Amino acid sequence: MNEVWLKAPKVDRRFKADDRVVMAHGGGGRMMAELIRGVFGHHFNNSLLAQAHDVAVMPQPAGRIVVSTDGHVISPMFFPGGDIGSLAVHGTLNDVAMGGAMPIALTAGFIIEEGFPLADLDRIAESMGKAARDAGVRIATGDTKVVERGKGDGVFITTTGIGVVPDHLDIGPHAVRSGMAVILSGTLGDHGVAIMSSRAGLEFGTSIVSDSAALHRMVADVVDAAPGTALLRDPTRGGLSSTMNELVEGRPYGVLLDEASIPVKPEVASACELLGLDPLHIANEGKMICICPPEQASAALAAMRRHPEGRDAALIGQVVSDKPGFVRMTTAIGGMRVVDWLSGEQLPRIC
Amino acid sequence: MKYVDEFRDRQLAEKLAAAIRAEADPKRIYNFMEFCGGHTHAIFRYGVQDLVPDNVNFVHGPGCPVCILPIRRLDDAIELAERPEVILCSYGDMLRVPASKRRSLMKAKADGADVRMVYSTLDALDIARANPDKQVVFLGIGFETTTPPTALAIEQARAEGIENFSVFCNHVLTPAAIRHILDAPEIDPEQAVRLDGFLGPSHVSTVIGSRPYEFLSDKYAKPVVIAGFEPLDVMQSVLMLIRQVNEGRVDVENQYTRVVTRMGNEKAQDLVAKIFEVRDTFEWRGLGSVPDSALSIREEYAQFDAEKRFEISEKVSREVKSCECPSILRGVKKPKDCKLFGKACTPESPMGSCMVSSEGACAAYWTYRRAETLAEMALEAAE
Numbered sequence: 001m002n003e004v005w006l007k008a009p010k011v012d013r014r015f016k017a018d019d020r021v022v023m024a025h026g027g028g029g030r031m032m033a034e035l036i037r038g039v040f041g042h043h044f045n046n047s048l049l050a051q052a053h054d055v056a057v058m059p060q061p062a063g064r065i066v067v068s069t070d071g072h073v074i075s076p077m078f079f080p081g082g083d084i085g086s087l088a089v090h091g092t093l094n095d096v097a098m099g100g101a102m103p104i105a106l107t108a109g110f111i112i113e114e115g116f117p118l119a120d121l122d123r124i125a126e127s128m129g130k131a132a133r134d135a136g137v138r139i140a141t142g143d144t145k146v147v148e149r150g151k152g153d154g155v156f157i158t159t160t161g162i163g164v165v166p167d168h169l170d171i172g173p174h175a176v177r178s179g180m181a182v183i184l185s186g187t188l189g190d191h192g193v194a195i196m197s198s199r200a201g202l203e204f205g206t207s208i209v210s211d212s213a214a215l216h217r218m219v220a221d222v223v224d225a226a227p228g229t230a231l232l233r234d235p236t237r238g239g240l241s242s243t244m245n246e247l248v249e250g251r252p253y254g255v256l257l258d259e260a261s262i263p264v265k266p267e268v269a270s271a272c273e274l275l276g277l278d279p280l281h282i283a284n285e286g287k288m289i290c291i292c293p294p295e296q297a298s299a300a301l302a303a304m305r306r307h308p309e310g311r312d313a314a315l316i317g318q319v320v321s322d323k324p325g326f327v328r329m330t331t332a333i334g335g336m337r338v339v340d341w342l343s344g345e346q347l348p349r350i351c
Numbered sequence: 352m353k354y355v356d357e358f359r360d361r362q363l364a365e366k367l368a369a370a371i372r373a374e375a376d377p378k379r380i381y382n383f384m385e386f387c388g389g390h391t392h393a394i395f396r397y398g399v400q401d402l403v404p405d406n407v408n409f410v411h412g413p414g415c416p417v418c419i420l421p422i423r424r425l426d427d428a429i430e431l432a433e434r435p436e437v438i439l440c441s442y443g444d445m446l447r448v449p450a451s452k453r454r455s456l457m458k459a460k461a462d463g464a465d466v467r468m469v470y471s472t473l474d475a476l477d478i479a480r481a482n483p484d485k486q487v488v489f490l491g492i493g494f495e496t497t498t499p500p501t502a503l504a505i506e507q508a509r510a511e512g513i514e515n516f517s518v519f520c521n522h523v524l525t526p527a528a529i530r531h532i533l534d535a536p537e538i539d540p541e542q543a544v545r546l547d548g549f550l551g552p553s554h555v556s557t558v559i560g561s562r563p564y565e566f567l568s569d570k571y572a573k574p575v576v577i578a579g580f581e582p583l584d585v586m587q588s589v590l591m592l593i594r595q596v597n598e599g600r601v602d603v604e605n606q607y608t609r610v611v612t613r614m615g616n617e618k619a620q621d622l623v624a625k626i627f628e629v630r631d632t633f634e635w636r637g638l639g640s641v642p643d644s645a646l647s648i649r650e651e652y653a654q655f656d657a658e659k660r661f662e663i664s665e666k667v668s669r670e671v672k673s674c675e676c677p678s679i680l681r682g683v684k685k686p687k688d689c690k691l692f693g694k695a696c697t698p699e700s701p702m703g704s705c706m707v708s709s710e711g712a713c714a715a716y717w718t719y720r721r722a723e724t725l726a727e728m729a730l731e732a733a734e
């Protein structure tokens with residue numbers, strides 16, 4: 001597995017600025033081959049993909065294998081701080097990383113709507129290629145389908161990631177004990193607010209960009225520094241509140257958070273205020289929660305803070321035996337409340 | 352790194368809490384009604400009750416526009432929505448409120464009625480412009496805060512000659528409801544809680560000012576403090592109420608001076624008065640018929656009045672039988688007194704309006720205090 005990235009081969013990239021995806025691009029014929037070579041091959045370019053096979057063959061690694069898959073259907077497709085391509089890479093890499101694993105390869109399936117601009121597809125593929133390269137992970141194999149106009153929404157991307165988890169780690173809700181520390185790797189709500197700020201009909205000026213980032217390197221350092229790490233989670237859809245509620249549901253422990261120590265950027269806080277949303281309910285794409293024994297908390301925090309994506313890491317609460325099954329929070333003014341799941345959709349207040 | 356708003360500062364909160372503890376007389380019980388659902392929400396969202404002593408009680412009032420709309424009016428709205436020529440526009444919260452026979456606007460929509468969620472009355476006007484062959488009806492609900500935007504839309508529709516727009520008007524008035532709650536003990540002493548003062552609404556008061564509450568101190572000898580929506584505003588207002596009670600004063604005080612004046616927003620009041628008039632009586636869920644408590648559209652604007660434009664049938668409307676919303680809205684019962692709370696009734700499948708709106712008491716208890724509430728209920732059931 002020495003040679004990883006190939007030099008870009010000379011391929012024919014003769015599409016014009018206003019070319020669009022047509023049904024034939026998914027038809028299995030020459031046009032499809034050209035699309036795959038000219039767009040995906042060009043940007044993903046690596047030795048696994050170059051096997052030009054329907055399967056990618058790789059040597060068996062040491063340790064246990066983890067697999068995770070995730071579909072990406074985000075709208076708008078391009079947003080401040082990223083796009084559907086980088087998100088499809090980061091999202092799945094992070095799912096793999098939350099198993100405590102080091103990702104080794106990704107696969108990517110594209111469902112493209114007829115009429116989608118080739119230039120946009122190229123931009124997305126370029127961004128995926130870059131995200132994967134920056135993360136040091138290869139996109140090993142892929143699939144392309146084209147659906148009739150009106151039967152899709154631009155592009156859907158499904159990525160599957162595989163990774164390897166060292167034998168000594170034992171990560172999962174079963175390993176969580178009351179008294180453990182809850183650490184968050186940075187500010188909440190950046191991704192969701194960046195998306196909302198660019199959504200048609202809701203545009204508002206904000207300098208917030210998505211936090212979309214691959215976290216596996218930070219994870220590797222954290223589990224190294226805090227080998228007793230019991231749980232890693234990325235608070236994506238539904239935000240921190242859903243992640244925490246999922247964790248405690250039906251378990252013999254609860255979580256007590258401290259609102260005042262949860263980092264939220266002032267711009268995100270004011271956008272939430274304006275829209276009547278709670279930052280705890282908003283999606284993140286480059287943040288993680290680490291639950292570890294209290295005596296390892298400062299080592300885990302320090303490990304996070306060594307990485308740019310963990311700069312604002314903070315100890316935000318602890319696992320408790322009181323009120324098992326509930327996530328509760330000491331509020332900013334010192335009161336107490338339950339932190340609920342996001343229920344239904346969030347609606348702006350009317351009064 | 353931390354985000355600390357000056358209105359949510361922990362140290363300030365602790366200072367206020369200490370002052371409240373020091374000044375609240377332990378031999379007394381202080382029952383203060385926060386009229387407005389916005390306050391209920393803030394109290395629960397920040398756990399304000401954890402910072403005040405046990406003898407200071409918040410009684411949750413009926414100031415939640417979604418909660419107090421009687422089922423009958425909601426059934427009427429569904430009937431309007433089901434007319435093939437109608438597009439019914441509503442604020443989002445209304446869509447999930449259960450109507451008679453377990454219907455809701457959402458279910459009507461799923462069954463094919465054209466129901467659209469809007470963020471403002473002007474969105475509804477846009478829909479009317481874009482669909483000249485349809486009748487666009489705006490479901491107007493809310494207190495004095497949401498009335499001016501409805502008035503504005505009617506004014507605009509008239510100016511532009513938009514003929515396919517009308518309003519199903521359910522706008523209600525705060526002071527009349529407070530008066531009604533205070534008169535209730537005379538009607539039925541069992542059905543009322545003793546109130547020692549009111550936290551006055553903030554947004555409503557920006558429109559109507561503090562003057563309309565003066566009857567409370569003059570005629571009913573009840574202290575009022577108009578309070579902002581931030582948790583520290585609420586705490587400071589509680590302290591002001593405690594002082595009034597301790598000193599035997601009954602004044603209308605204004606804690607929210609950064610926004611509210613005595614006279615309010617007179618321009619908005621004028622616009623509202625031009626288009627609406629006071630109904631003799633209006634049905635409130637929980638309170639029953641309340642005199643002079645709601646608005647209807649004036650005769651001069653009758654063409655924009657959905658109640659006049661469409662024939663709405665007589666019907667018998669039914670609430671879910673064991674739903675305690677009516678007593679909860681009067682402050683007589685708490686959500687834990689409802690058998691359905693957290694069992695058949697949750698925000699995902701609400702049985703009553705108080706569980707739908709984020710400003711409703713049941714939703715507030717469920718969302719922010721259910722660990723404690725369910726434990727209390729289990730304890731009471733065991734006894």
Ligand code: SF4
Pocket residue numbers: 673674675676679686689690691692693696697701702703704705706707713
């Ligand atoms: S819990 Fe549900 S059913 Fe019971 S009073 Fe509240 S809204 Fe009505």
